[in-house]
Amino acid sequence: MSFILSEKKEKVTVITLNRADKFNSFNREMSLQLHKALDEAEADKNCRAIVLTGSGKAFCAGQDLAEAIDPNGPGIARIVEEHYNPIILRLRKIEKPIIAAVNGVAAGAGANIALACDIVFAGKSASFIQAFSKIGLIPDSGGTFFLPRLTGFNLASALMFTGDKITSDEALQHGMVYKIFDDNALLAQAVVNAQHVAGMPTKAIGLTKRLLNQTYNNTLEQQLNMERDLQIESANSYDYNEGVKAFLEKRKPEFKGE
Numbered sequence: 001m002s003f004i005l006s007e008k009k010e011k012v013t014v015i016t017l018n019r020a021d022k023f024n025s026f027n028r029e030m031s032l033q034l035h036k037a038l039d040e041a042e043a044d045k046n047c048r049a050i051v052l053t054g055s056g057k058a059f060c061a062g063q064d065l066a067e068a069i070d071p072n073g074p075g076i077a078r079i080v081e082e083h084y085n086p087i088i089l090r091l092r093k094i095e096k097p098i099i100a101a102v103n104g105v106a107a108g109a110g111a112n113i114a115l116a117c118d119i120v121f122a123g124k125s126a127s128f129i130q131a132f133s134k135i136g137l138i139p140d141s142g143g144t145f146f147l148p149r150l151t152g153f154n155l156a157s158a159l160m161f162t163g164d165k166i167t168s169d170e171a172l173q174h175g176m177v178y179k180i181f182d183d184n185a186l187l188a189q190a191v192v193n194a195q196h197v198a199g200m201p202t203k204a205i206g207l208t209k210r211l212l213n214q215t216y217n218n219t220l221e222q223q224l225n226m227e228r229d230l231q232i233e234s235a236n237s238y239d240y241n242e243g244v245k246a247f248l249e250k251r252k253p254e255f256k257g258e
Contacts, residue, residue, distance in 0.1 A: 024059065059110055112141035122172070206257075
């Protein structure tokens with residue numbers, strides 16, 4: 001069975017977590033299939049943006065705990081090291097815009113995978129739960145990295161310590177979500193937005209993503225130097241030259257992501 005579905009919609013690749021009967025909780029096979037789908041989308045020159053969503057009533061309930069405690073299973077160390085850490089690194093290192101369309105609950109690793117994406121849209125019924133503390137674990141999948149940067153230190157601490165569920169409206173208020181849509185319109189709206197971004201100069205967007213990945217590590221001087229270097233790279237791109245020509249010729253630019 002394919003636990004990950006991948007569908008092309010013009011310049012957008014829609015990747016769907018497809019284990020609906022388990023609320024799209026991850027087992028090893030599903031994790032490895034997601035690795036492959038992300039690699040394929042990154043390598044596909046016709047893919048200019050990615051949408052990540054879930055099938056059924058949930059975005060992702062995190063780890064399948066039956067596998068986590070199975071004495072013959074991969075064990076927690078391999079689950080984190082071989083499943084989740086590579087997923088988070090792929091989401092950040094792929095220099096294409098990645099949009100999460102969070103339908104229903106996003107819990108544990110599922111919540112943090114969504115937060116690792118570049119833009120997060122949510123359905124009205126979506127919710128986010130740092131569920132780790134409820135079973136005696138610490139947040140993984142980049143949660144302790146991304147959540148404090150989005151919400152601030154104190155709120156992130158509260159959400160992680162208590163395991164409280166927050167609604168999509170609360171997530172929007174706290175900067176975890178960009179926009180909310182009706183549940184039945186979520187995926188279509190996410191794809192429309194992804195297609196809009198895919199039609200933009202995605203070479204520059206990818207370089208912007210690289211800068212954002214470094215913004216908390218660099219000093220101001222280091223960030224300015226990196227901006228200089230990547231601005232030079234942007235200025236040598238096809239998209240920059242096309243954008244300037246289109247502006248001067250008063251026409252709509254046709255960007256290629258190159």
